[in-house]
Amino acid sequence: MEEARRLARRAAETHERFGVGGVLRLALNRLLVRGASLDILHVILLERSAMRAHPLDTTVETRFLTPEEVRRFARDPGNHLSPEFADRADGGLDFCYGAIHGDRLASYGWYALGSVEPEHAAGAALGLPPDVAYMYKVFTHSDFRGRRLNAACMGGALEALGGRGVDRLVSLVYWSNEASLRSCERLGFRRLGLLVVGPGGPIRIPPKARRLRVTFGRAADTALAARDPDASAASAQA
16 A cells, blocks of 8 residues: 555656656556566766756765765665665775765765676666766755755766766666656756666667667676676676
8 A cells, every 4th residue: 555655646746747748657667667577767978078067055065985984874774875885985996976964964976987786777787988987876865955966966076086087977767767867967968878678688778878888788797897706797697
């Protein structure tokens, strides 16, 4: 019953914002996920030159978090951050860029270099060229929504990662999540095409993503092996 009520609320909110078309996309996505075990996502790209500036909220400090800070903030369940993510920060290929308000974590996003495991990319491992980072697990605490902290963190992270030769971000957004897609496009992201992932891995990969030298599934195994040989082996068996 609780799930039914949650779905009804989401459908009502979607209808209010995006009309009947939005509700139909939501229903079709649920059918594809539950009935056919298919995930359909937009691959989106933000280039440094296309990033749109937003006023910075001077009440927060934005920067990369240390692994120790990730562990501390993970103790608060309201941050939706498990302690295991501190190990990712320790590994040197994943970075958490956050907005800190006093002693609270107001907003954050994670950025991966080189590769990312399937569980952080809708079941399809990603391999990344040196000039591209992958953005995932973006969150803003409910007490701080509406301040455009996500945009501030994203812009700050891209600027900071420029020191590592990164000038582009890619991310994945479910095709039915029109609110997130529009929010990302307001920041300067553009859509590269649809990625379709089935139980055995990617079924369709957007040609524009291939041209960026972003790889998916088994094609990403070489990059994934540099991060974690065990993860690469698991991906190859999928």
